[in-house]
Amino acid sequence: MYAEHLPTMLGYNVFGGCDADNCILYVPKGTMDMYRQSSAFGYFKNIVELDATDINNPATSTNLKEVYRYTTNGRRILTPTKGINVVKYNNGSVKKVFVK
Numbered sequence: 001m002y003a004e005h006l007p008t009m010l011g012y013n014v015f016g017g018c019d020a021d022n023c024i025l026y027v028p029k030g031t032m033d034m035y036r037q038s039s040a041f042g043y044f045k046n047i048v049e050l051d052a053t054d055i056n057n058p059a060t061s062t063n064l065k066e067v068y069r070y071t072t073n074g075r076r077i078l079t080p081t082k083g084i085n086v087v088k089y090n091n092g093s094v095k096k097v098f099v100k
Contacts, residue, residue, distance in 0.1 A: 006038055021045050026094070050094055064089040072096075 015023075025044040027035045029051040035041040069077050070086040077085065080099045088094050 006034060006040070010040055024048055026050050064091060064093070066090075 020043045023044060024046045025035065025041060026048050027041075027050070029049045032047050032049050035044075035047055041047070066087055067090050068088040069080070070088075071077055071081065072084050072086060080097075082099050085097045085099055086094060087097050
């Protein structure tokens with residue numbers, strides 16, 4: 001999920017099995033304090049802000065494999081879609097890719 005506002009509904013025990021010391025919660029840039037102070041997300045020890053609009057750092061490694069792909073509003077997509085795609089790679093990096 002990639003939202004600028006906290007989700008209003010989460011399933012029961014949605015983070016069950018997540019080790020709060022070792023899991024990383026990625027949140028939109030500028031929202032870390034909001035997530036850290038919330039009862040649903042505040043127990044995560046590792047909260048990292050990402051800038052979903054930064055397309056200046058394209059992936060250049062040939063060893064990278066795409067794991068997930070999203071639209072800029074956080075909707076998961078299965079194939080490249082025209083416009084800006086947010087791509088998560090197997091090394092944990094997240095890049096913005098422009099698709100013509």
